[in-house]
Amino acid sequence: MKETVASAANAGRVTEIASPGFLLLALGGGGKDSALSAKRQHQAAGEPFVMYTMAFDGDMADFNDFDVAIHIALTREAVSPMASNTQRYGPACQAIVRHYPHLVESETLGNGARTHRIITQAAFEFFEQRITEGLRSAVHAILRQGPFTRIQPVFLASLGGGTGSAAAILLLDYFAGLSQVLSVAEG
Secondary structure: OOOOHHHHHHOOOOOOOOOOEEEEEEEHHHHHHHHHHHHHHHHHOOOOOOEEEEEEEOOOOOHHHOOEEEEOOOOHHHHHHHHHOHHHHOHHHHHHHHHOHHHHOHHHHOOOOOOOHHHHHHHHHHOHHHHHHHHHHHHHHHHHOOOOOOEEEEEEEOOOOOHHHHHHHHHHHHHHHHHHHHHHHHO
16 A cells, blocks of 8 residues: 555654645636635735735736736737737637627727637737746746745636636646646656
């Protein structure tokens, strides 16, 4: 029978169990609310482990309460280059400009993704570099706080809306692709 870390610790053979660093990924408005609640509870408990918070949303409300916040709103300024060069930004951007032009009109841009998840997917394609740099920054910040063997991402999102529900799937896909790249590099 394989011994677990917890059973070894209970038997006195391990005196300290290393905790992973936690990266709370707040996706959309519901995710931001949940992450801020978790952050307050973490602080009230005396911050017993390393926790870093990162928000992804088209609405910048509460962004100052996060360690890193990535604004992913498709603004008029973002849509103009996307519409003129859809090939550069990916299939979601191409589809939204071609099949759903009403979603990127200036009158509707201020509404955020809401229930139009394709807007979040287009925003992820458009702001891919910003998202990658934000995630890289978050991982480095966690690693500077202690020697960790792993960083545990925690996804917080409402699955009924637009930004959070789409971003959860998109970030999971991003991490899956990243782990494939890392396993190929290690092998």
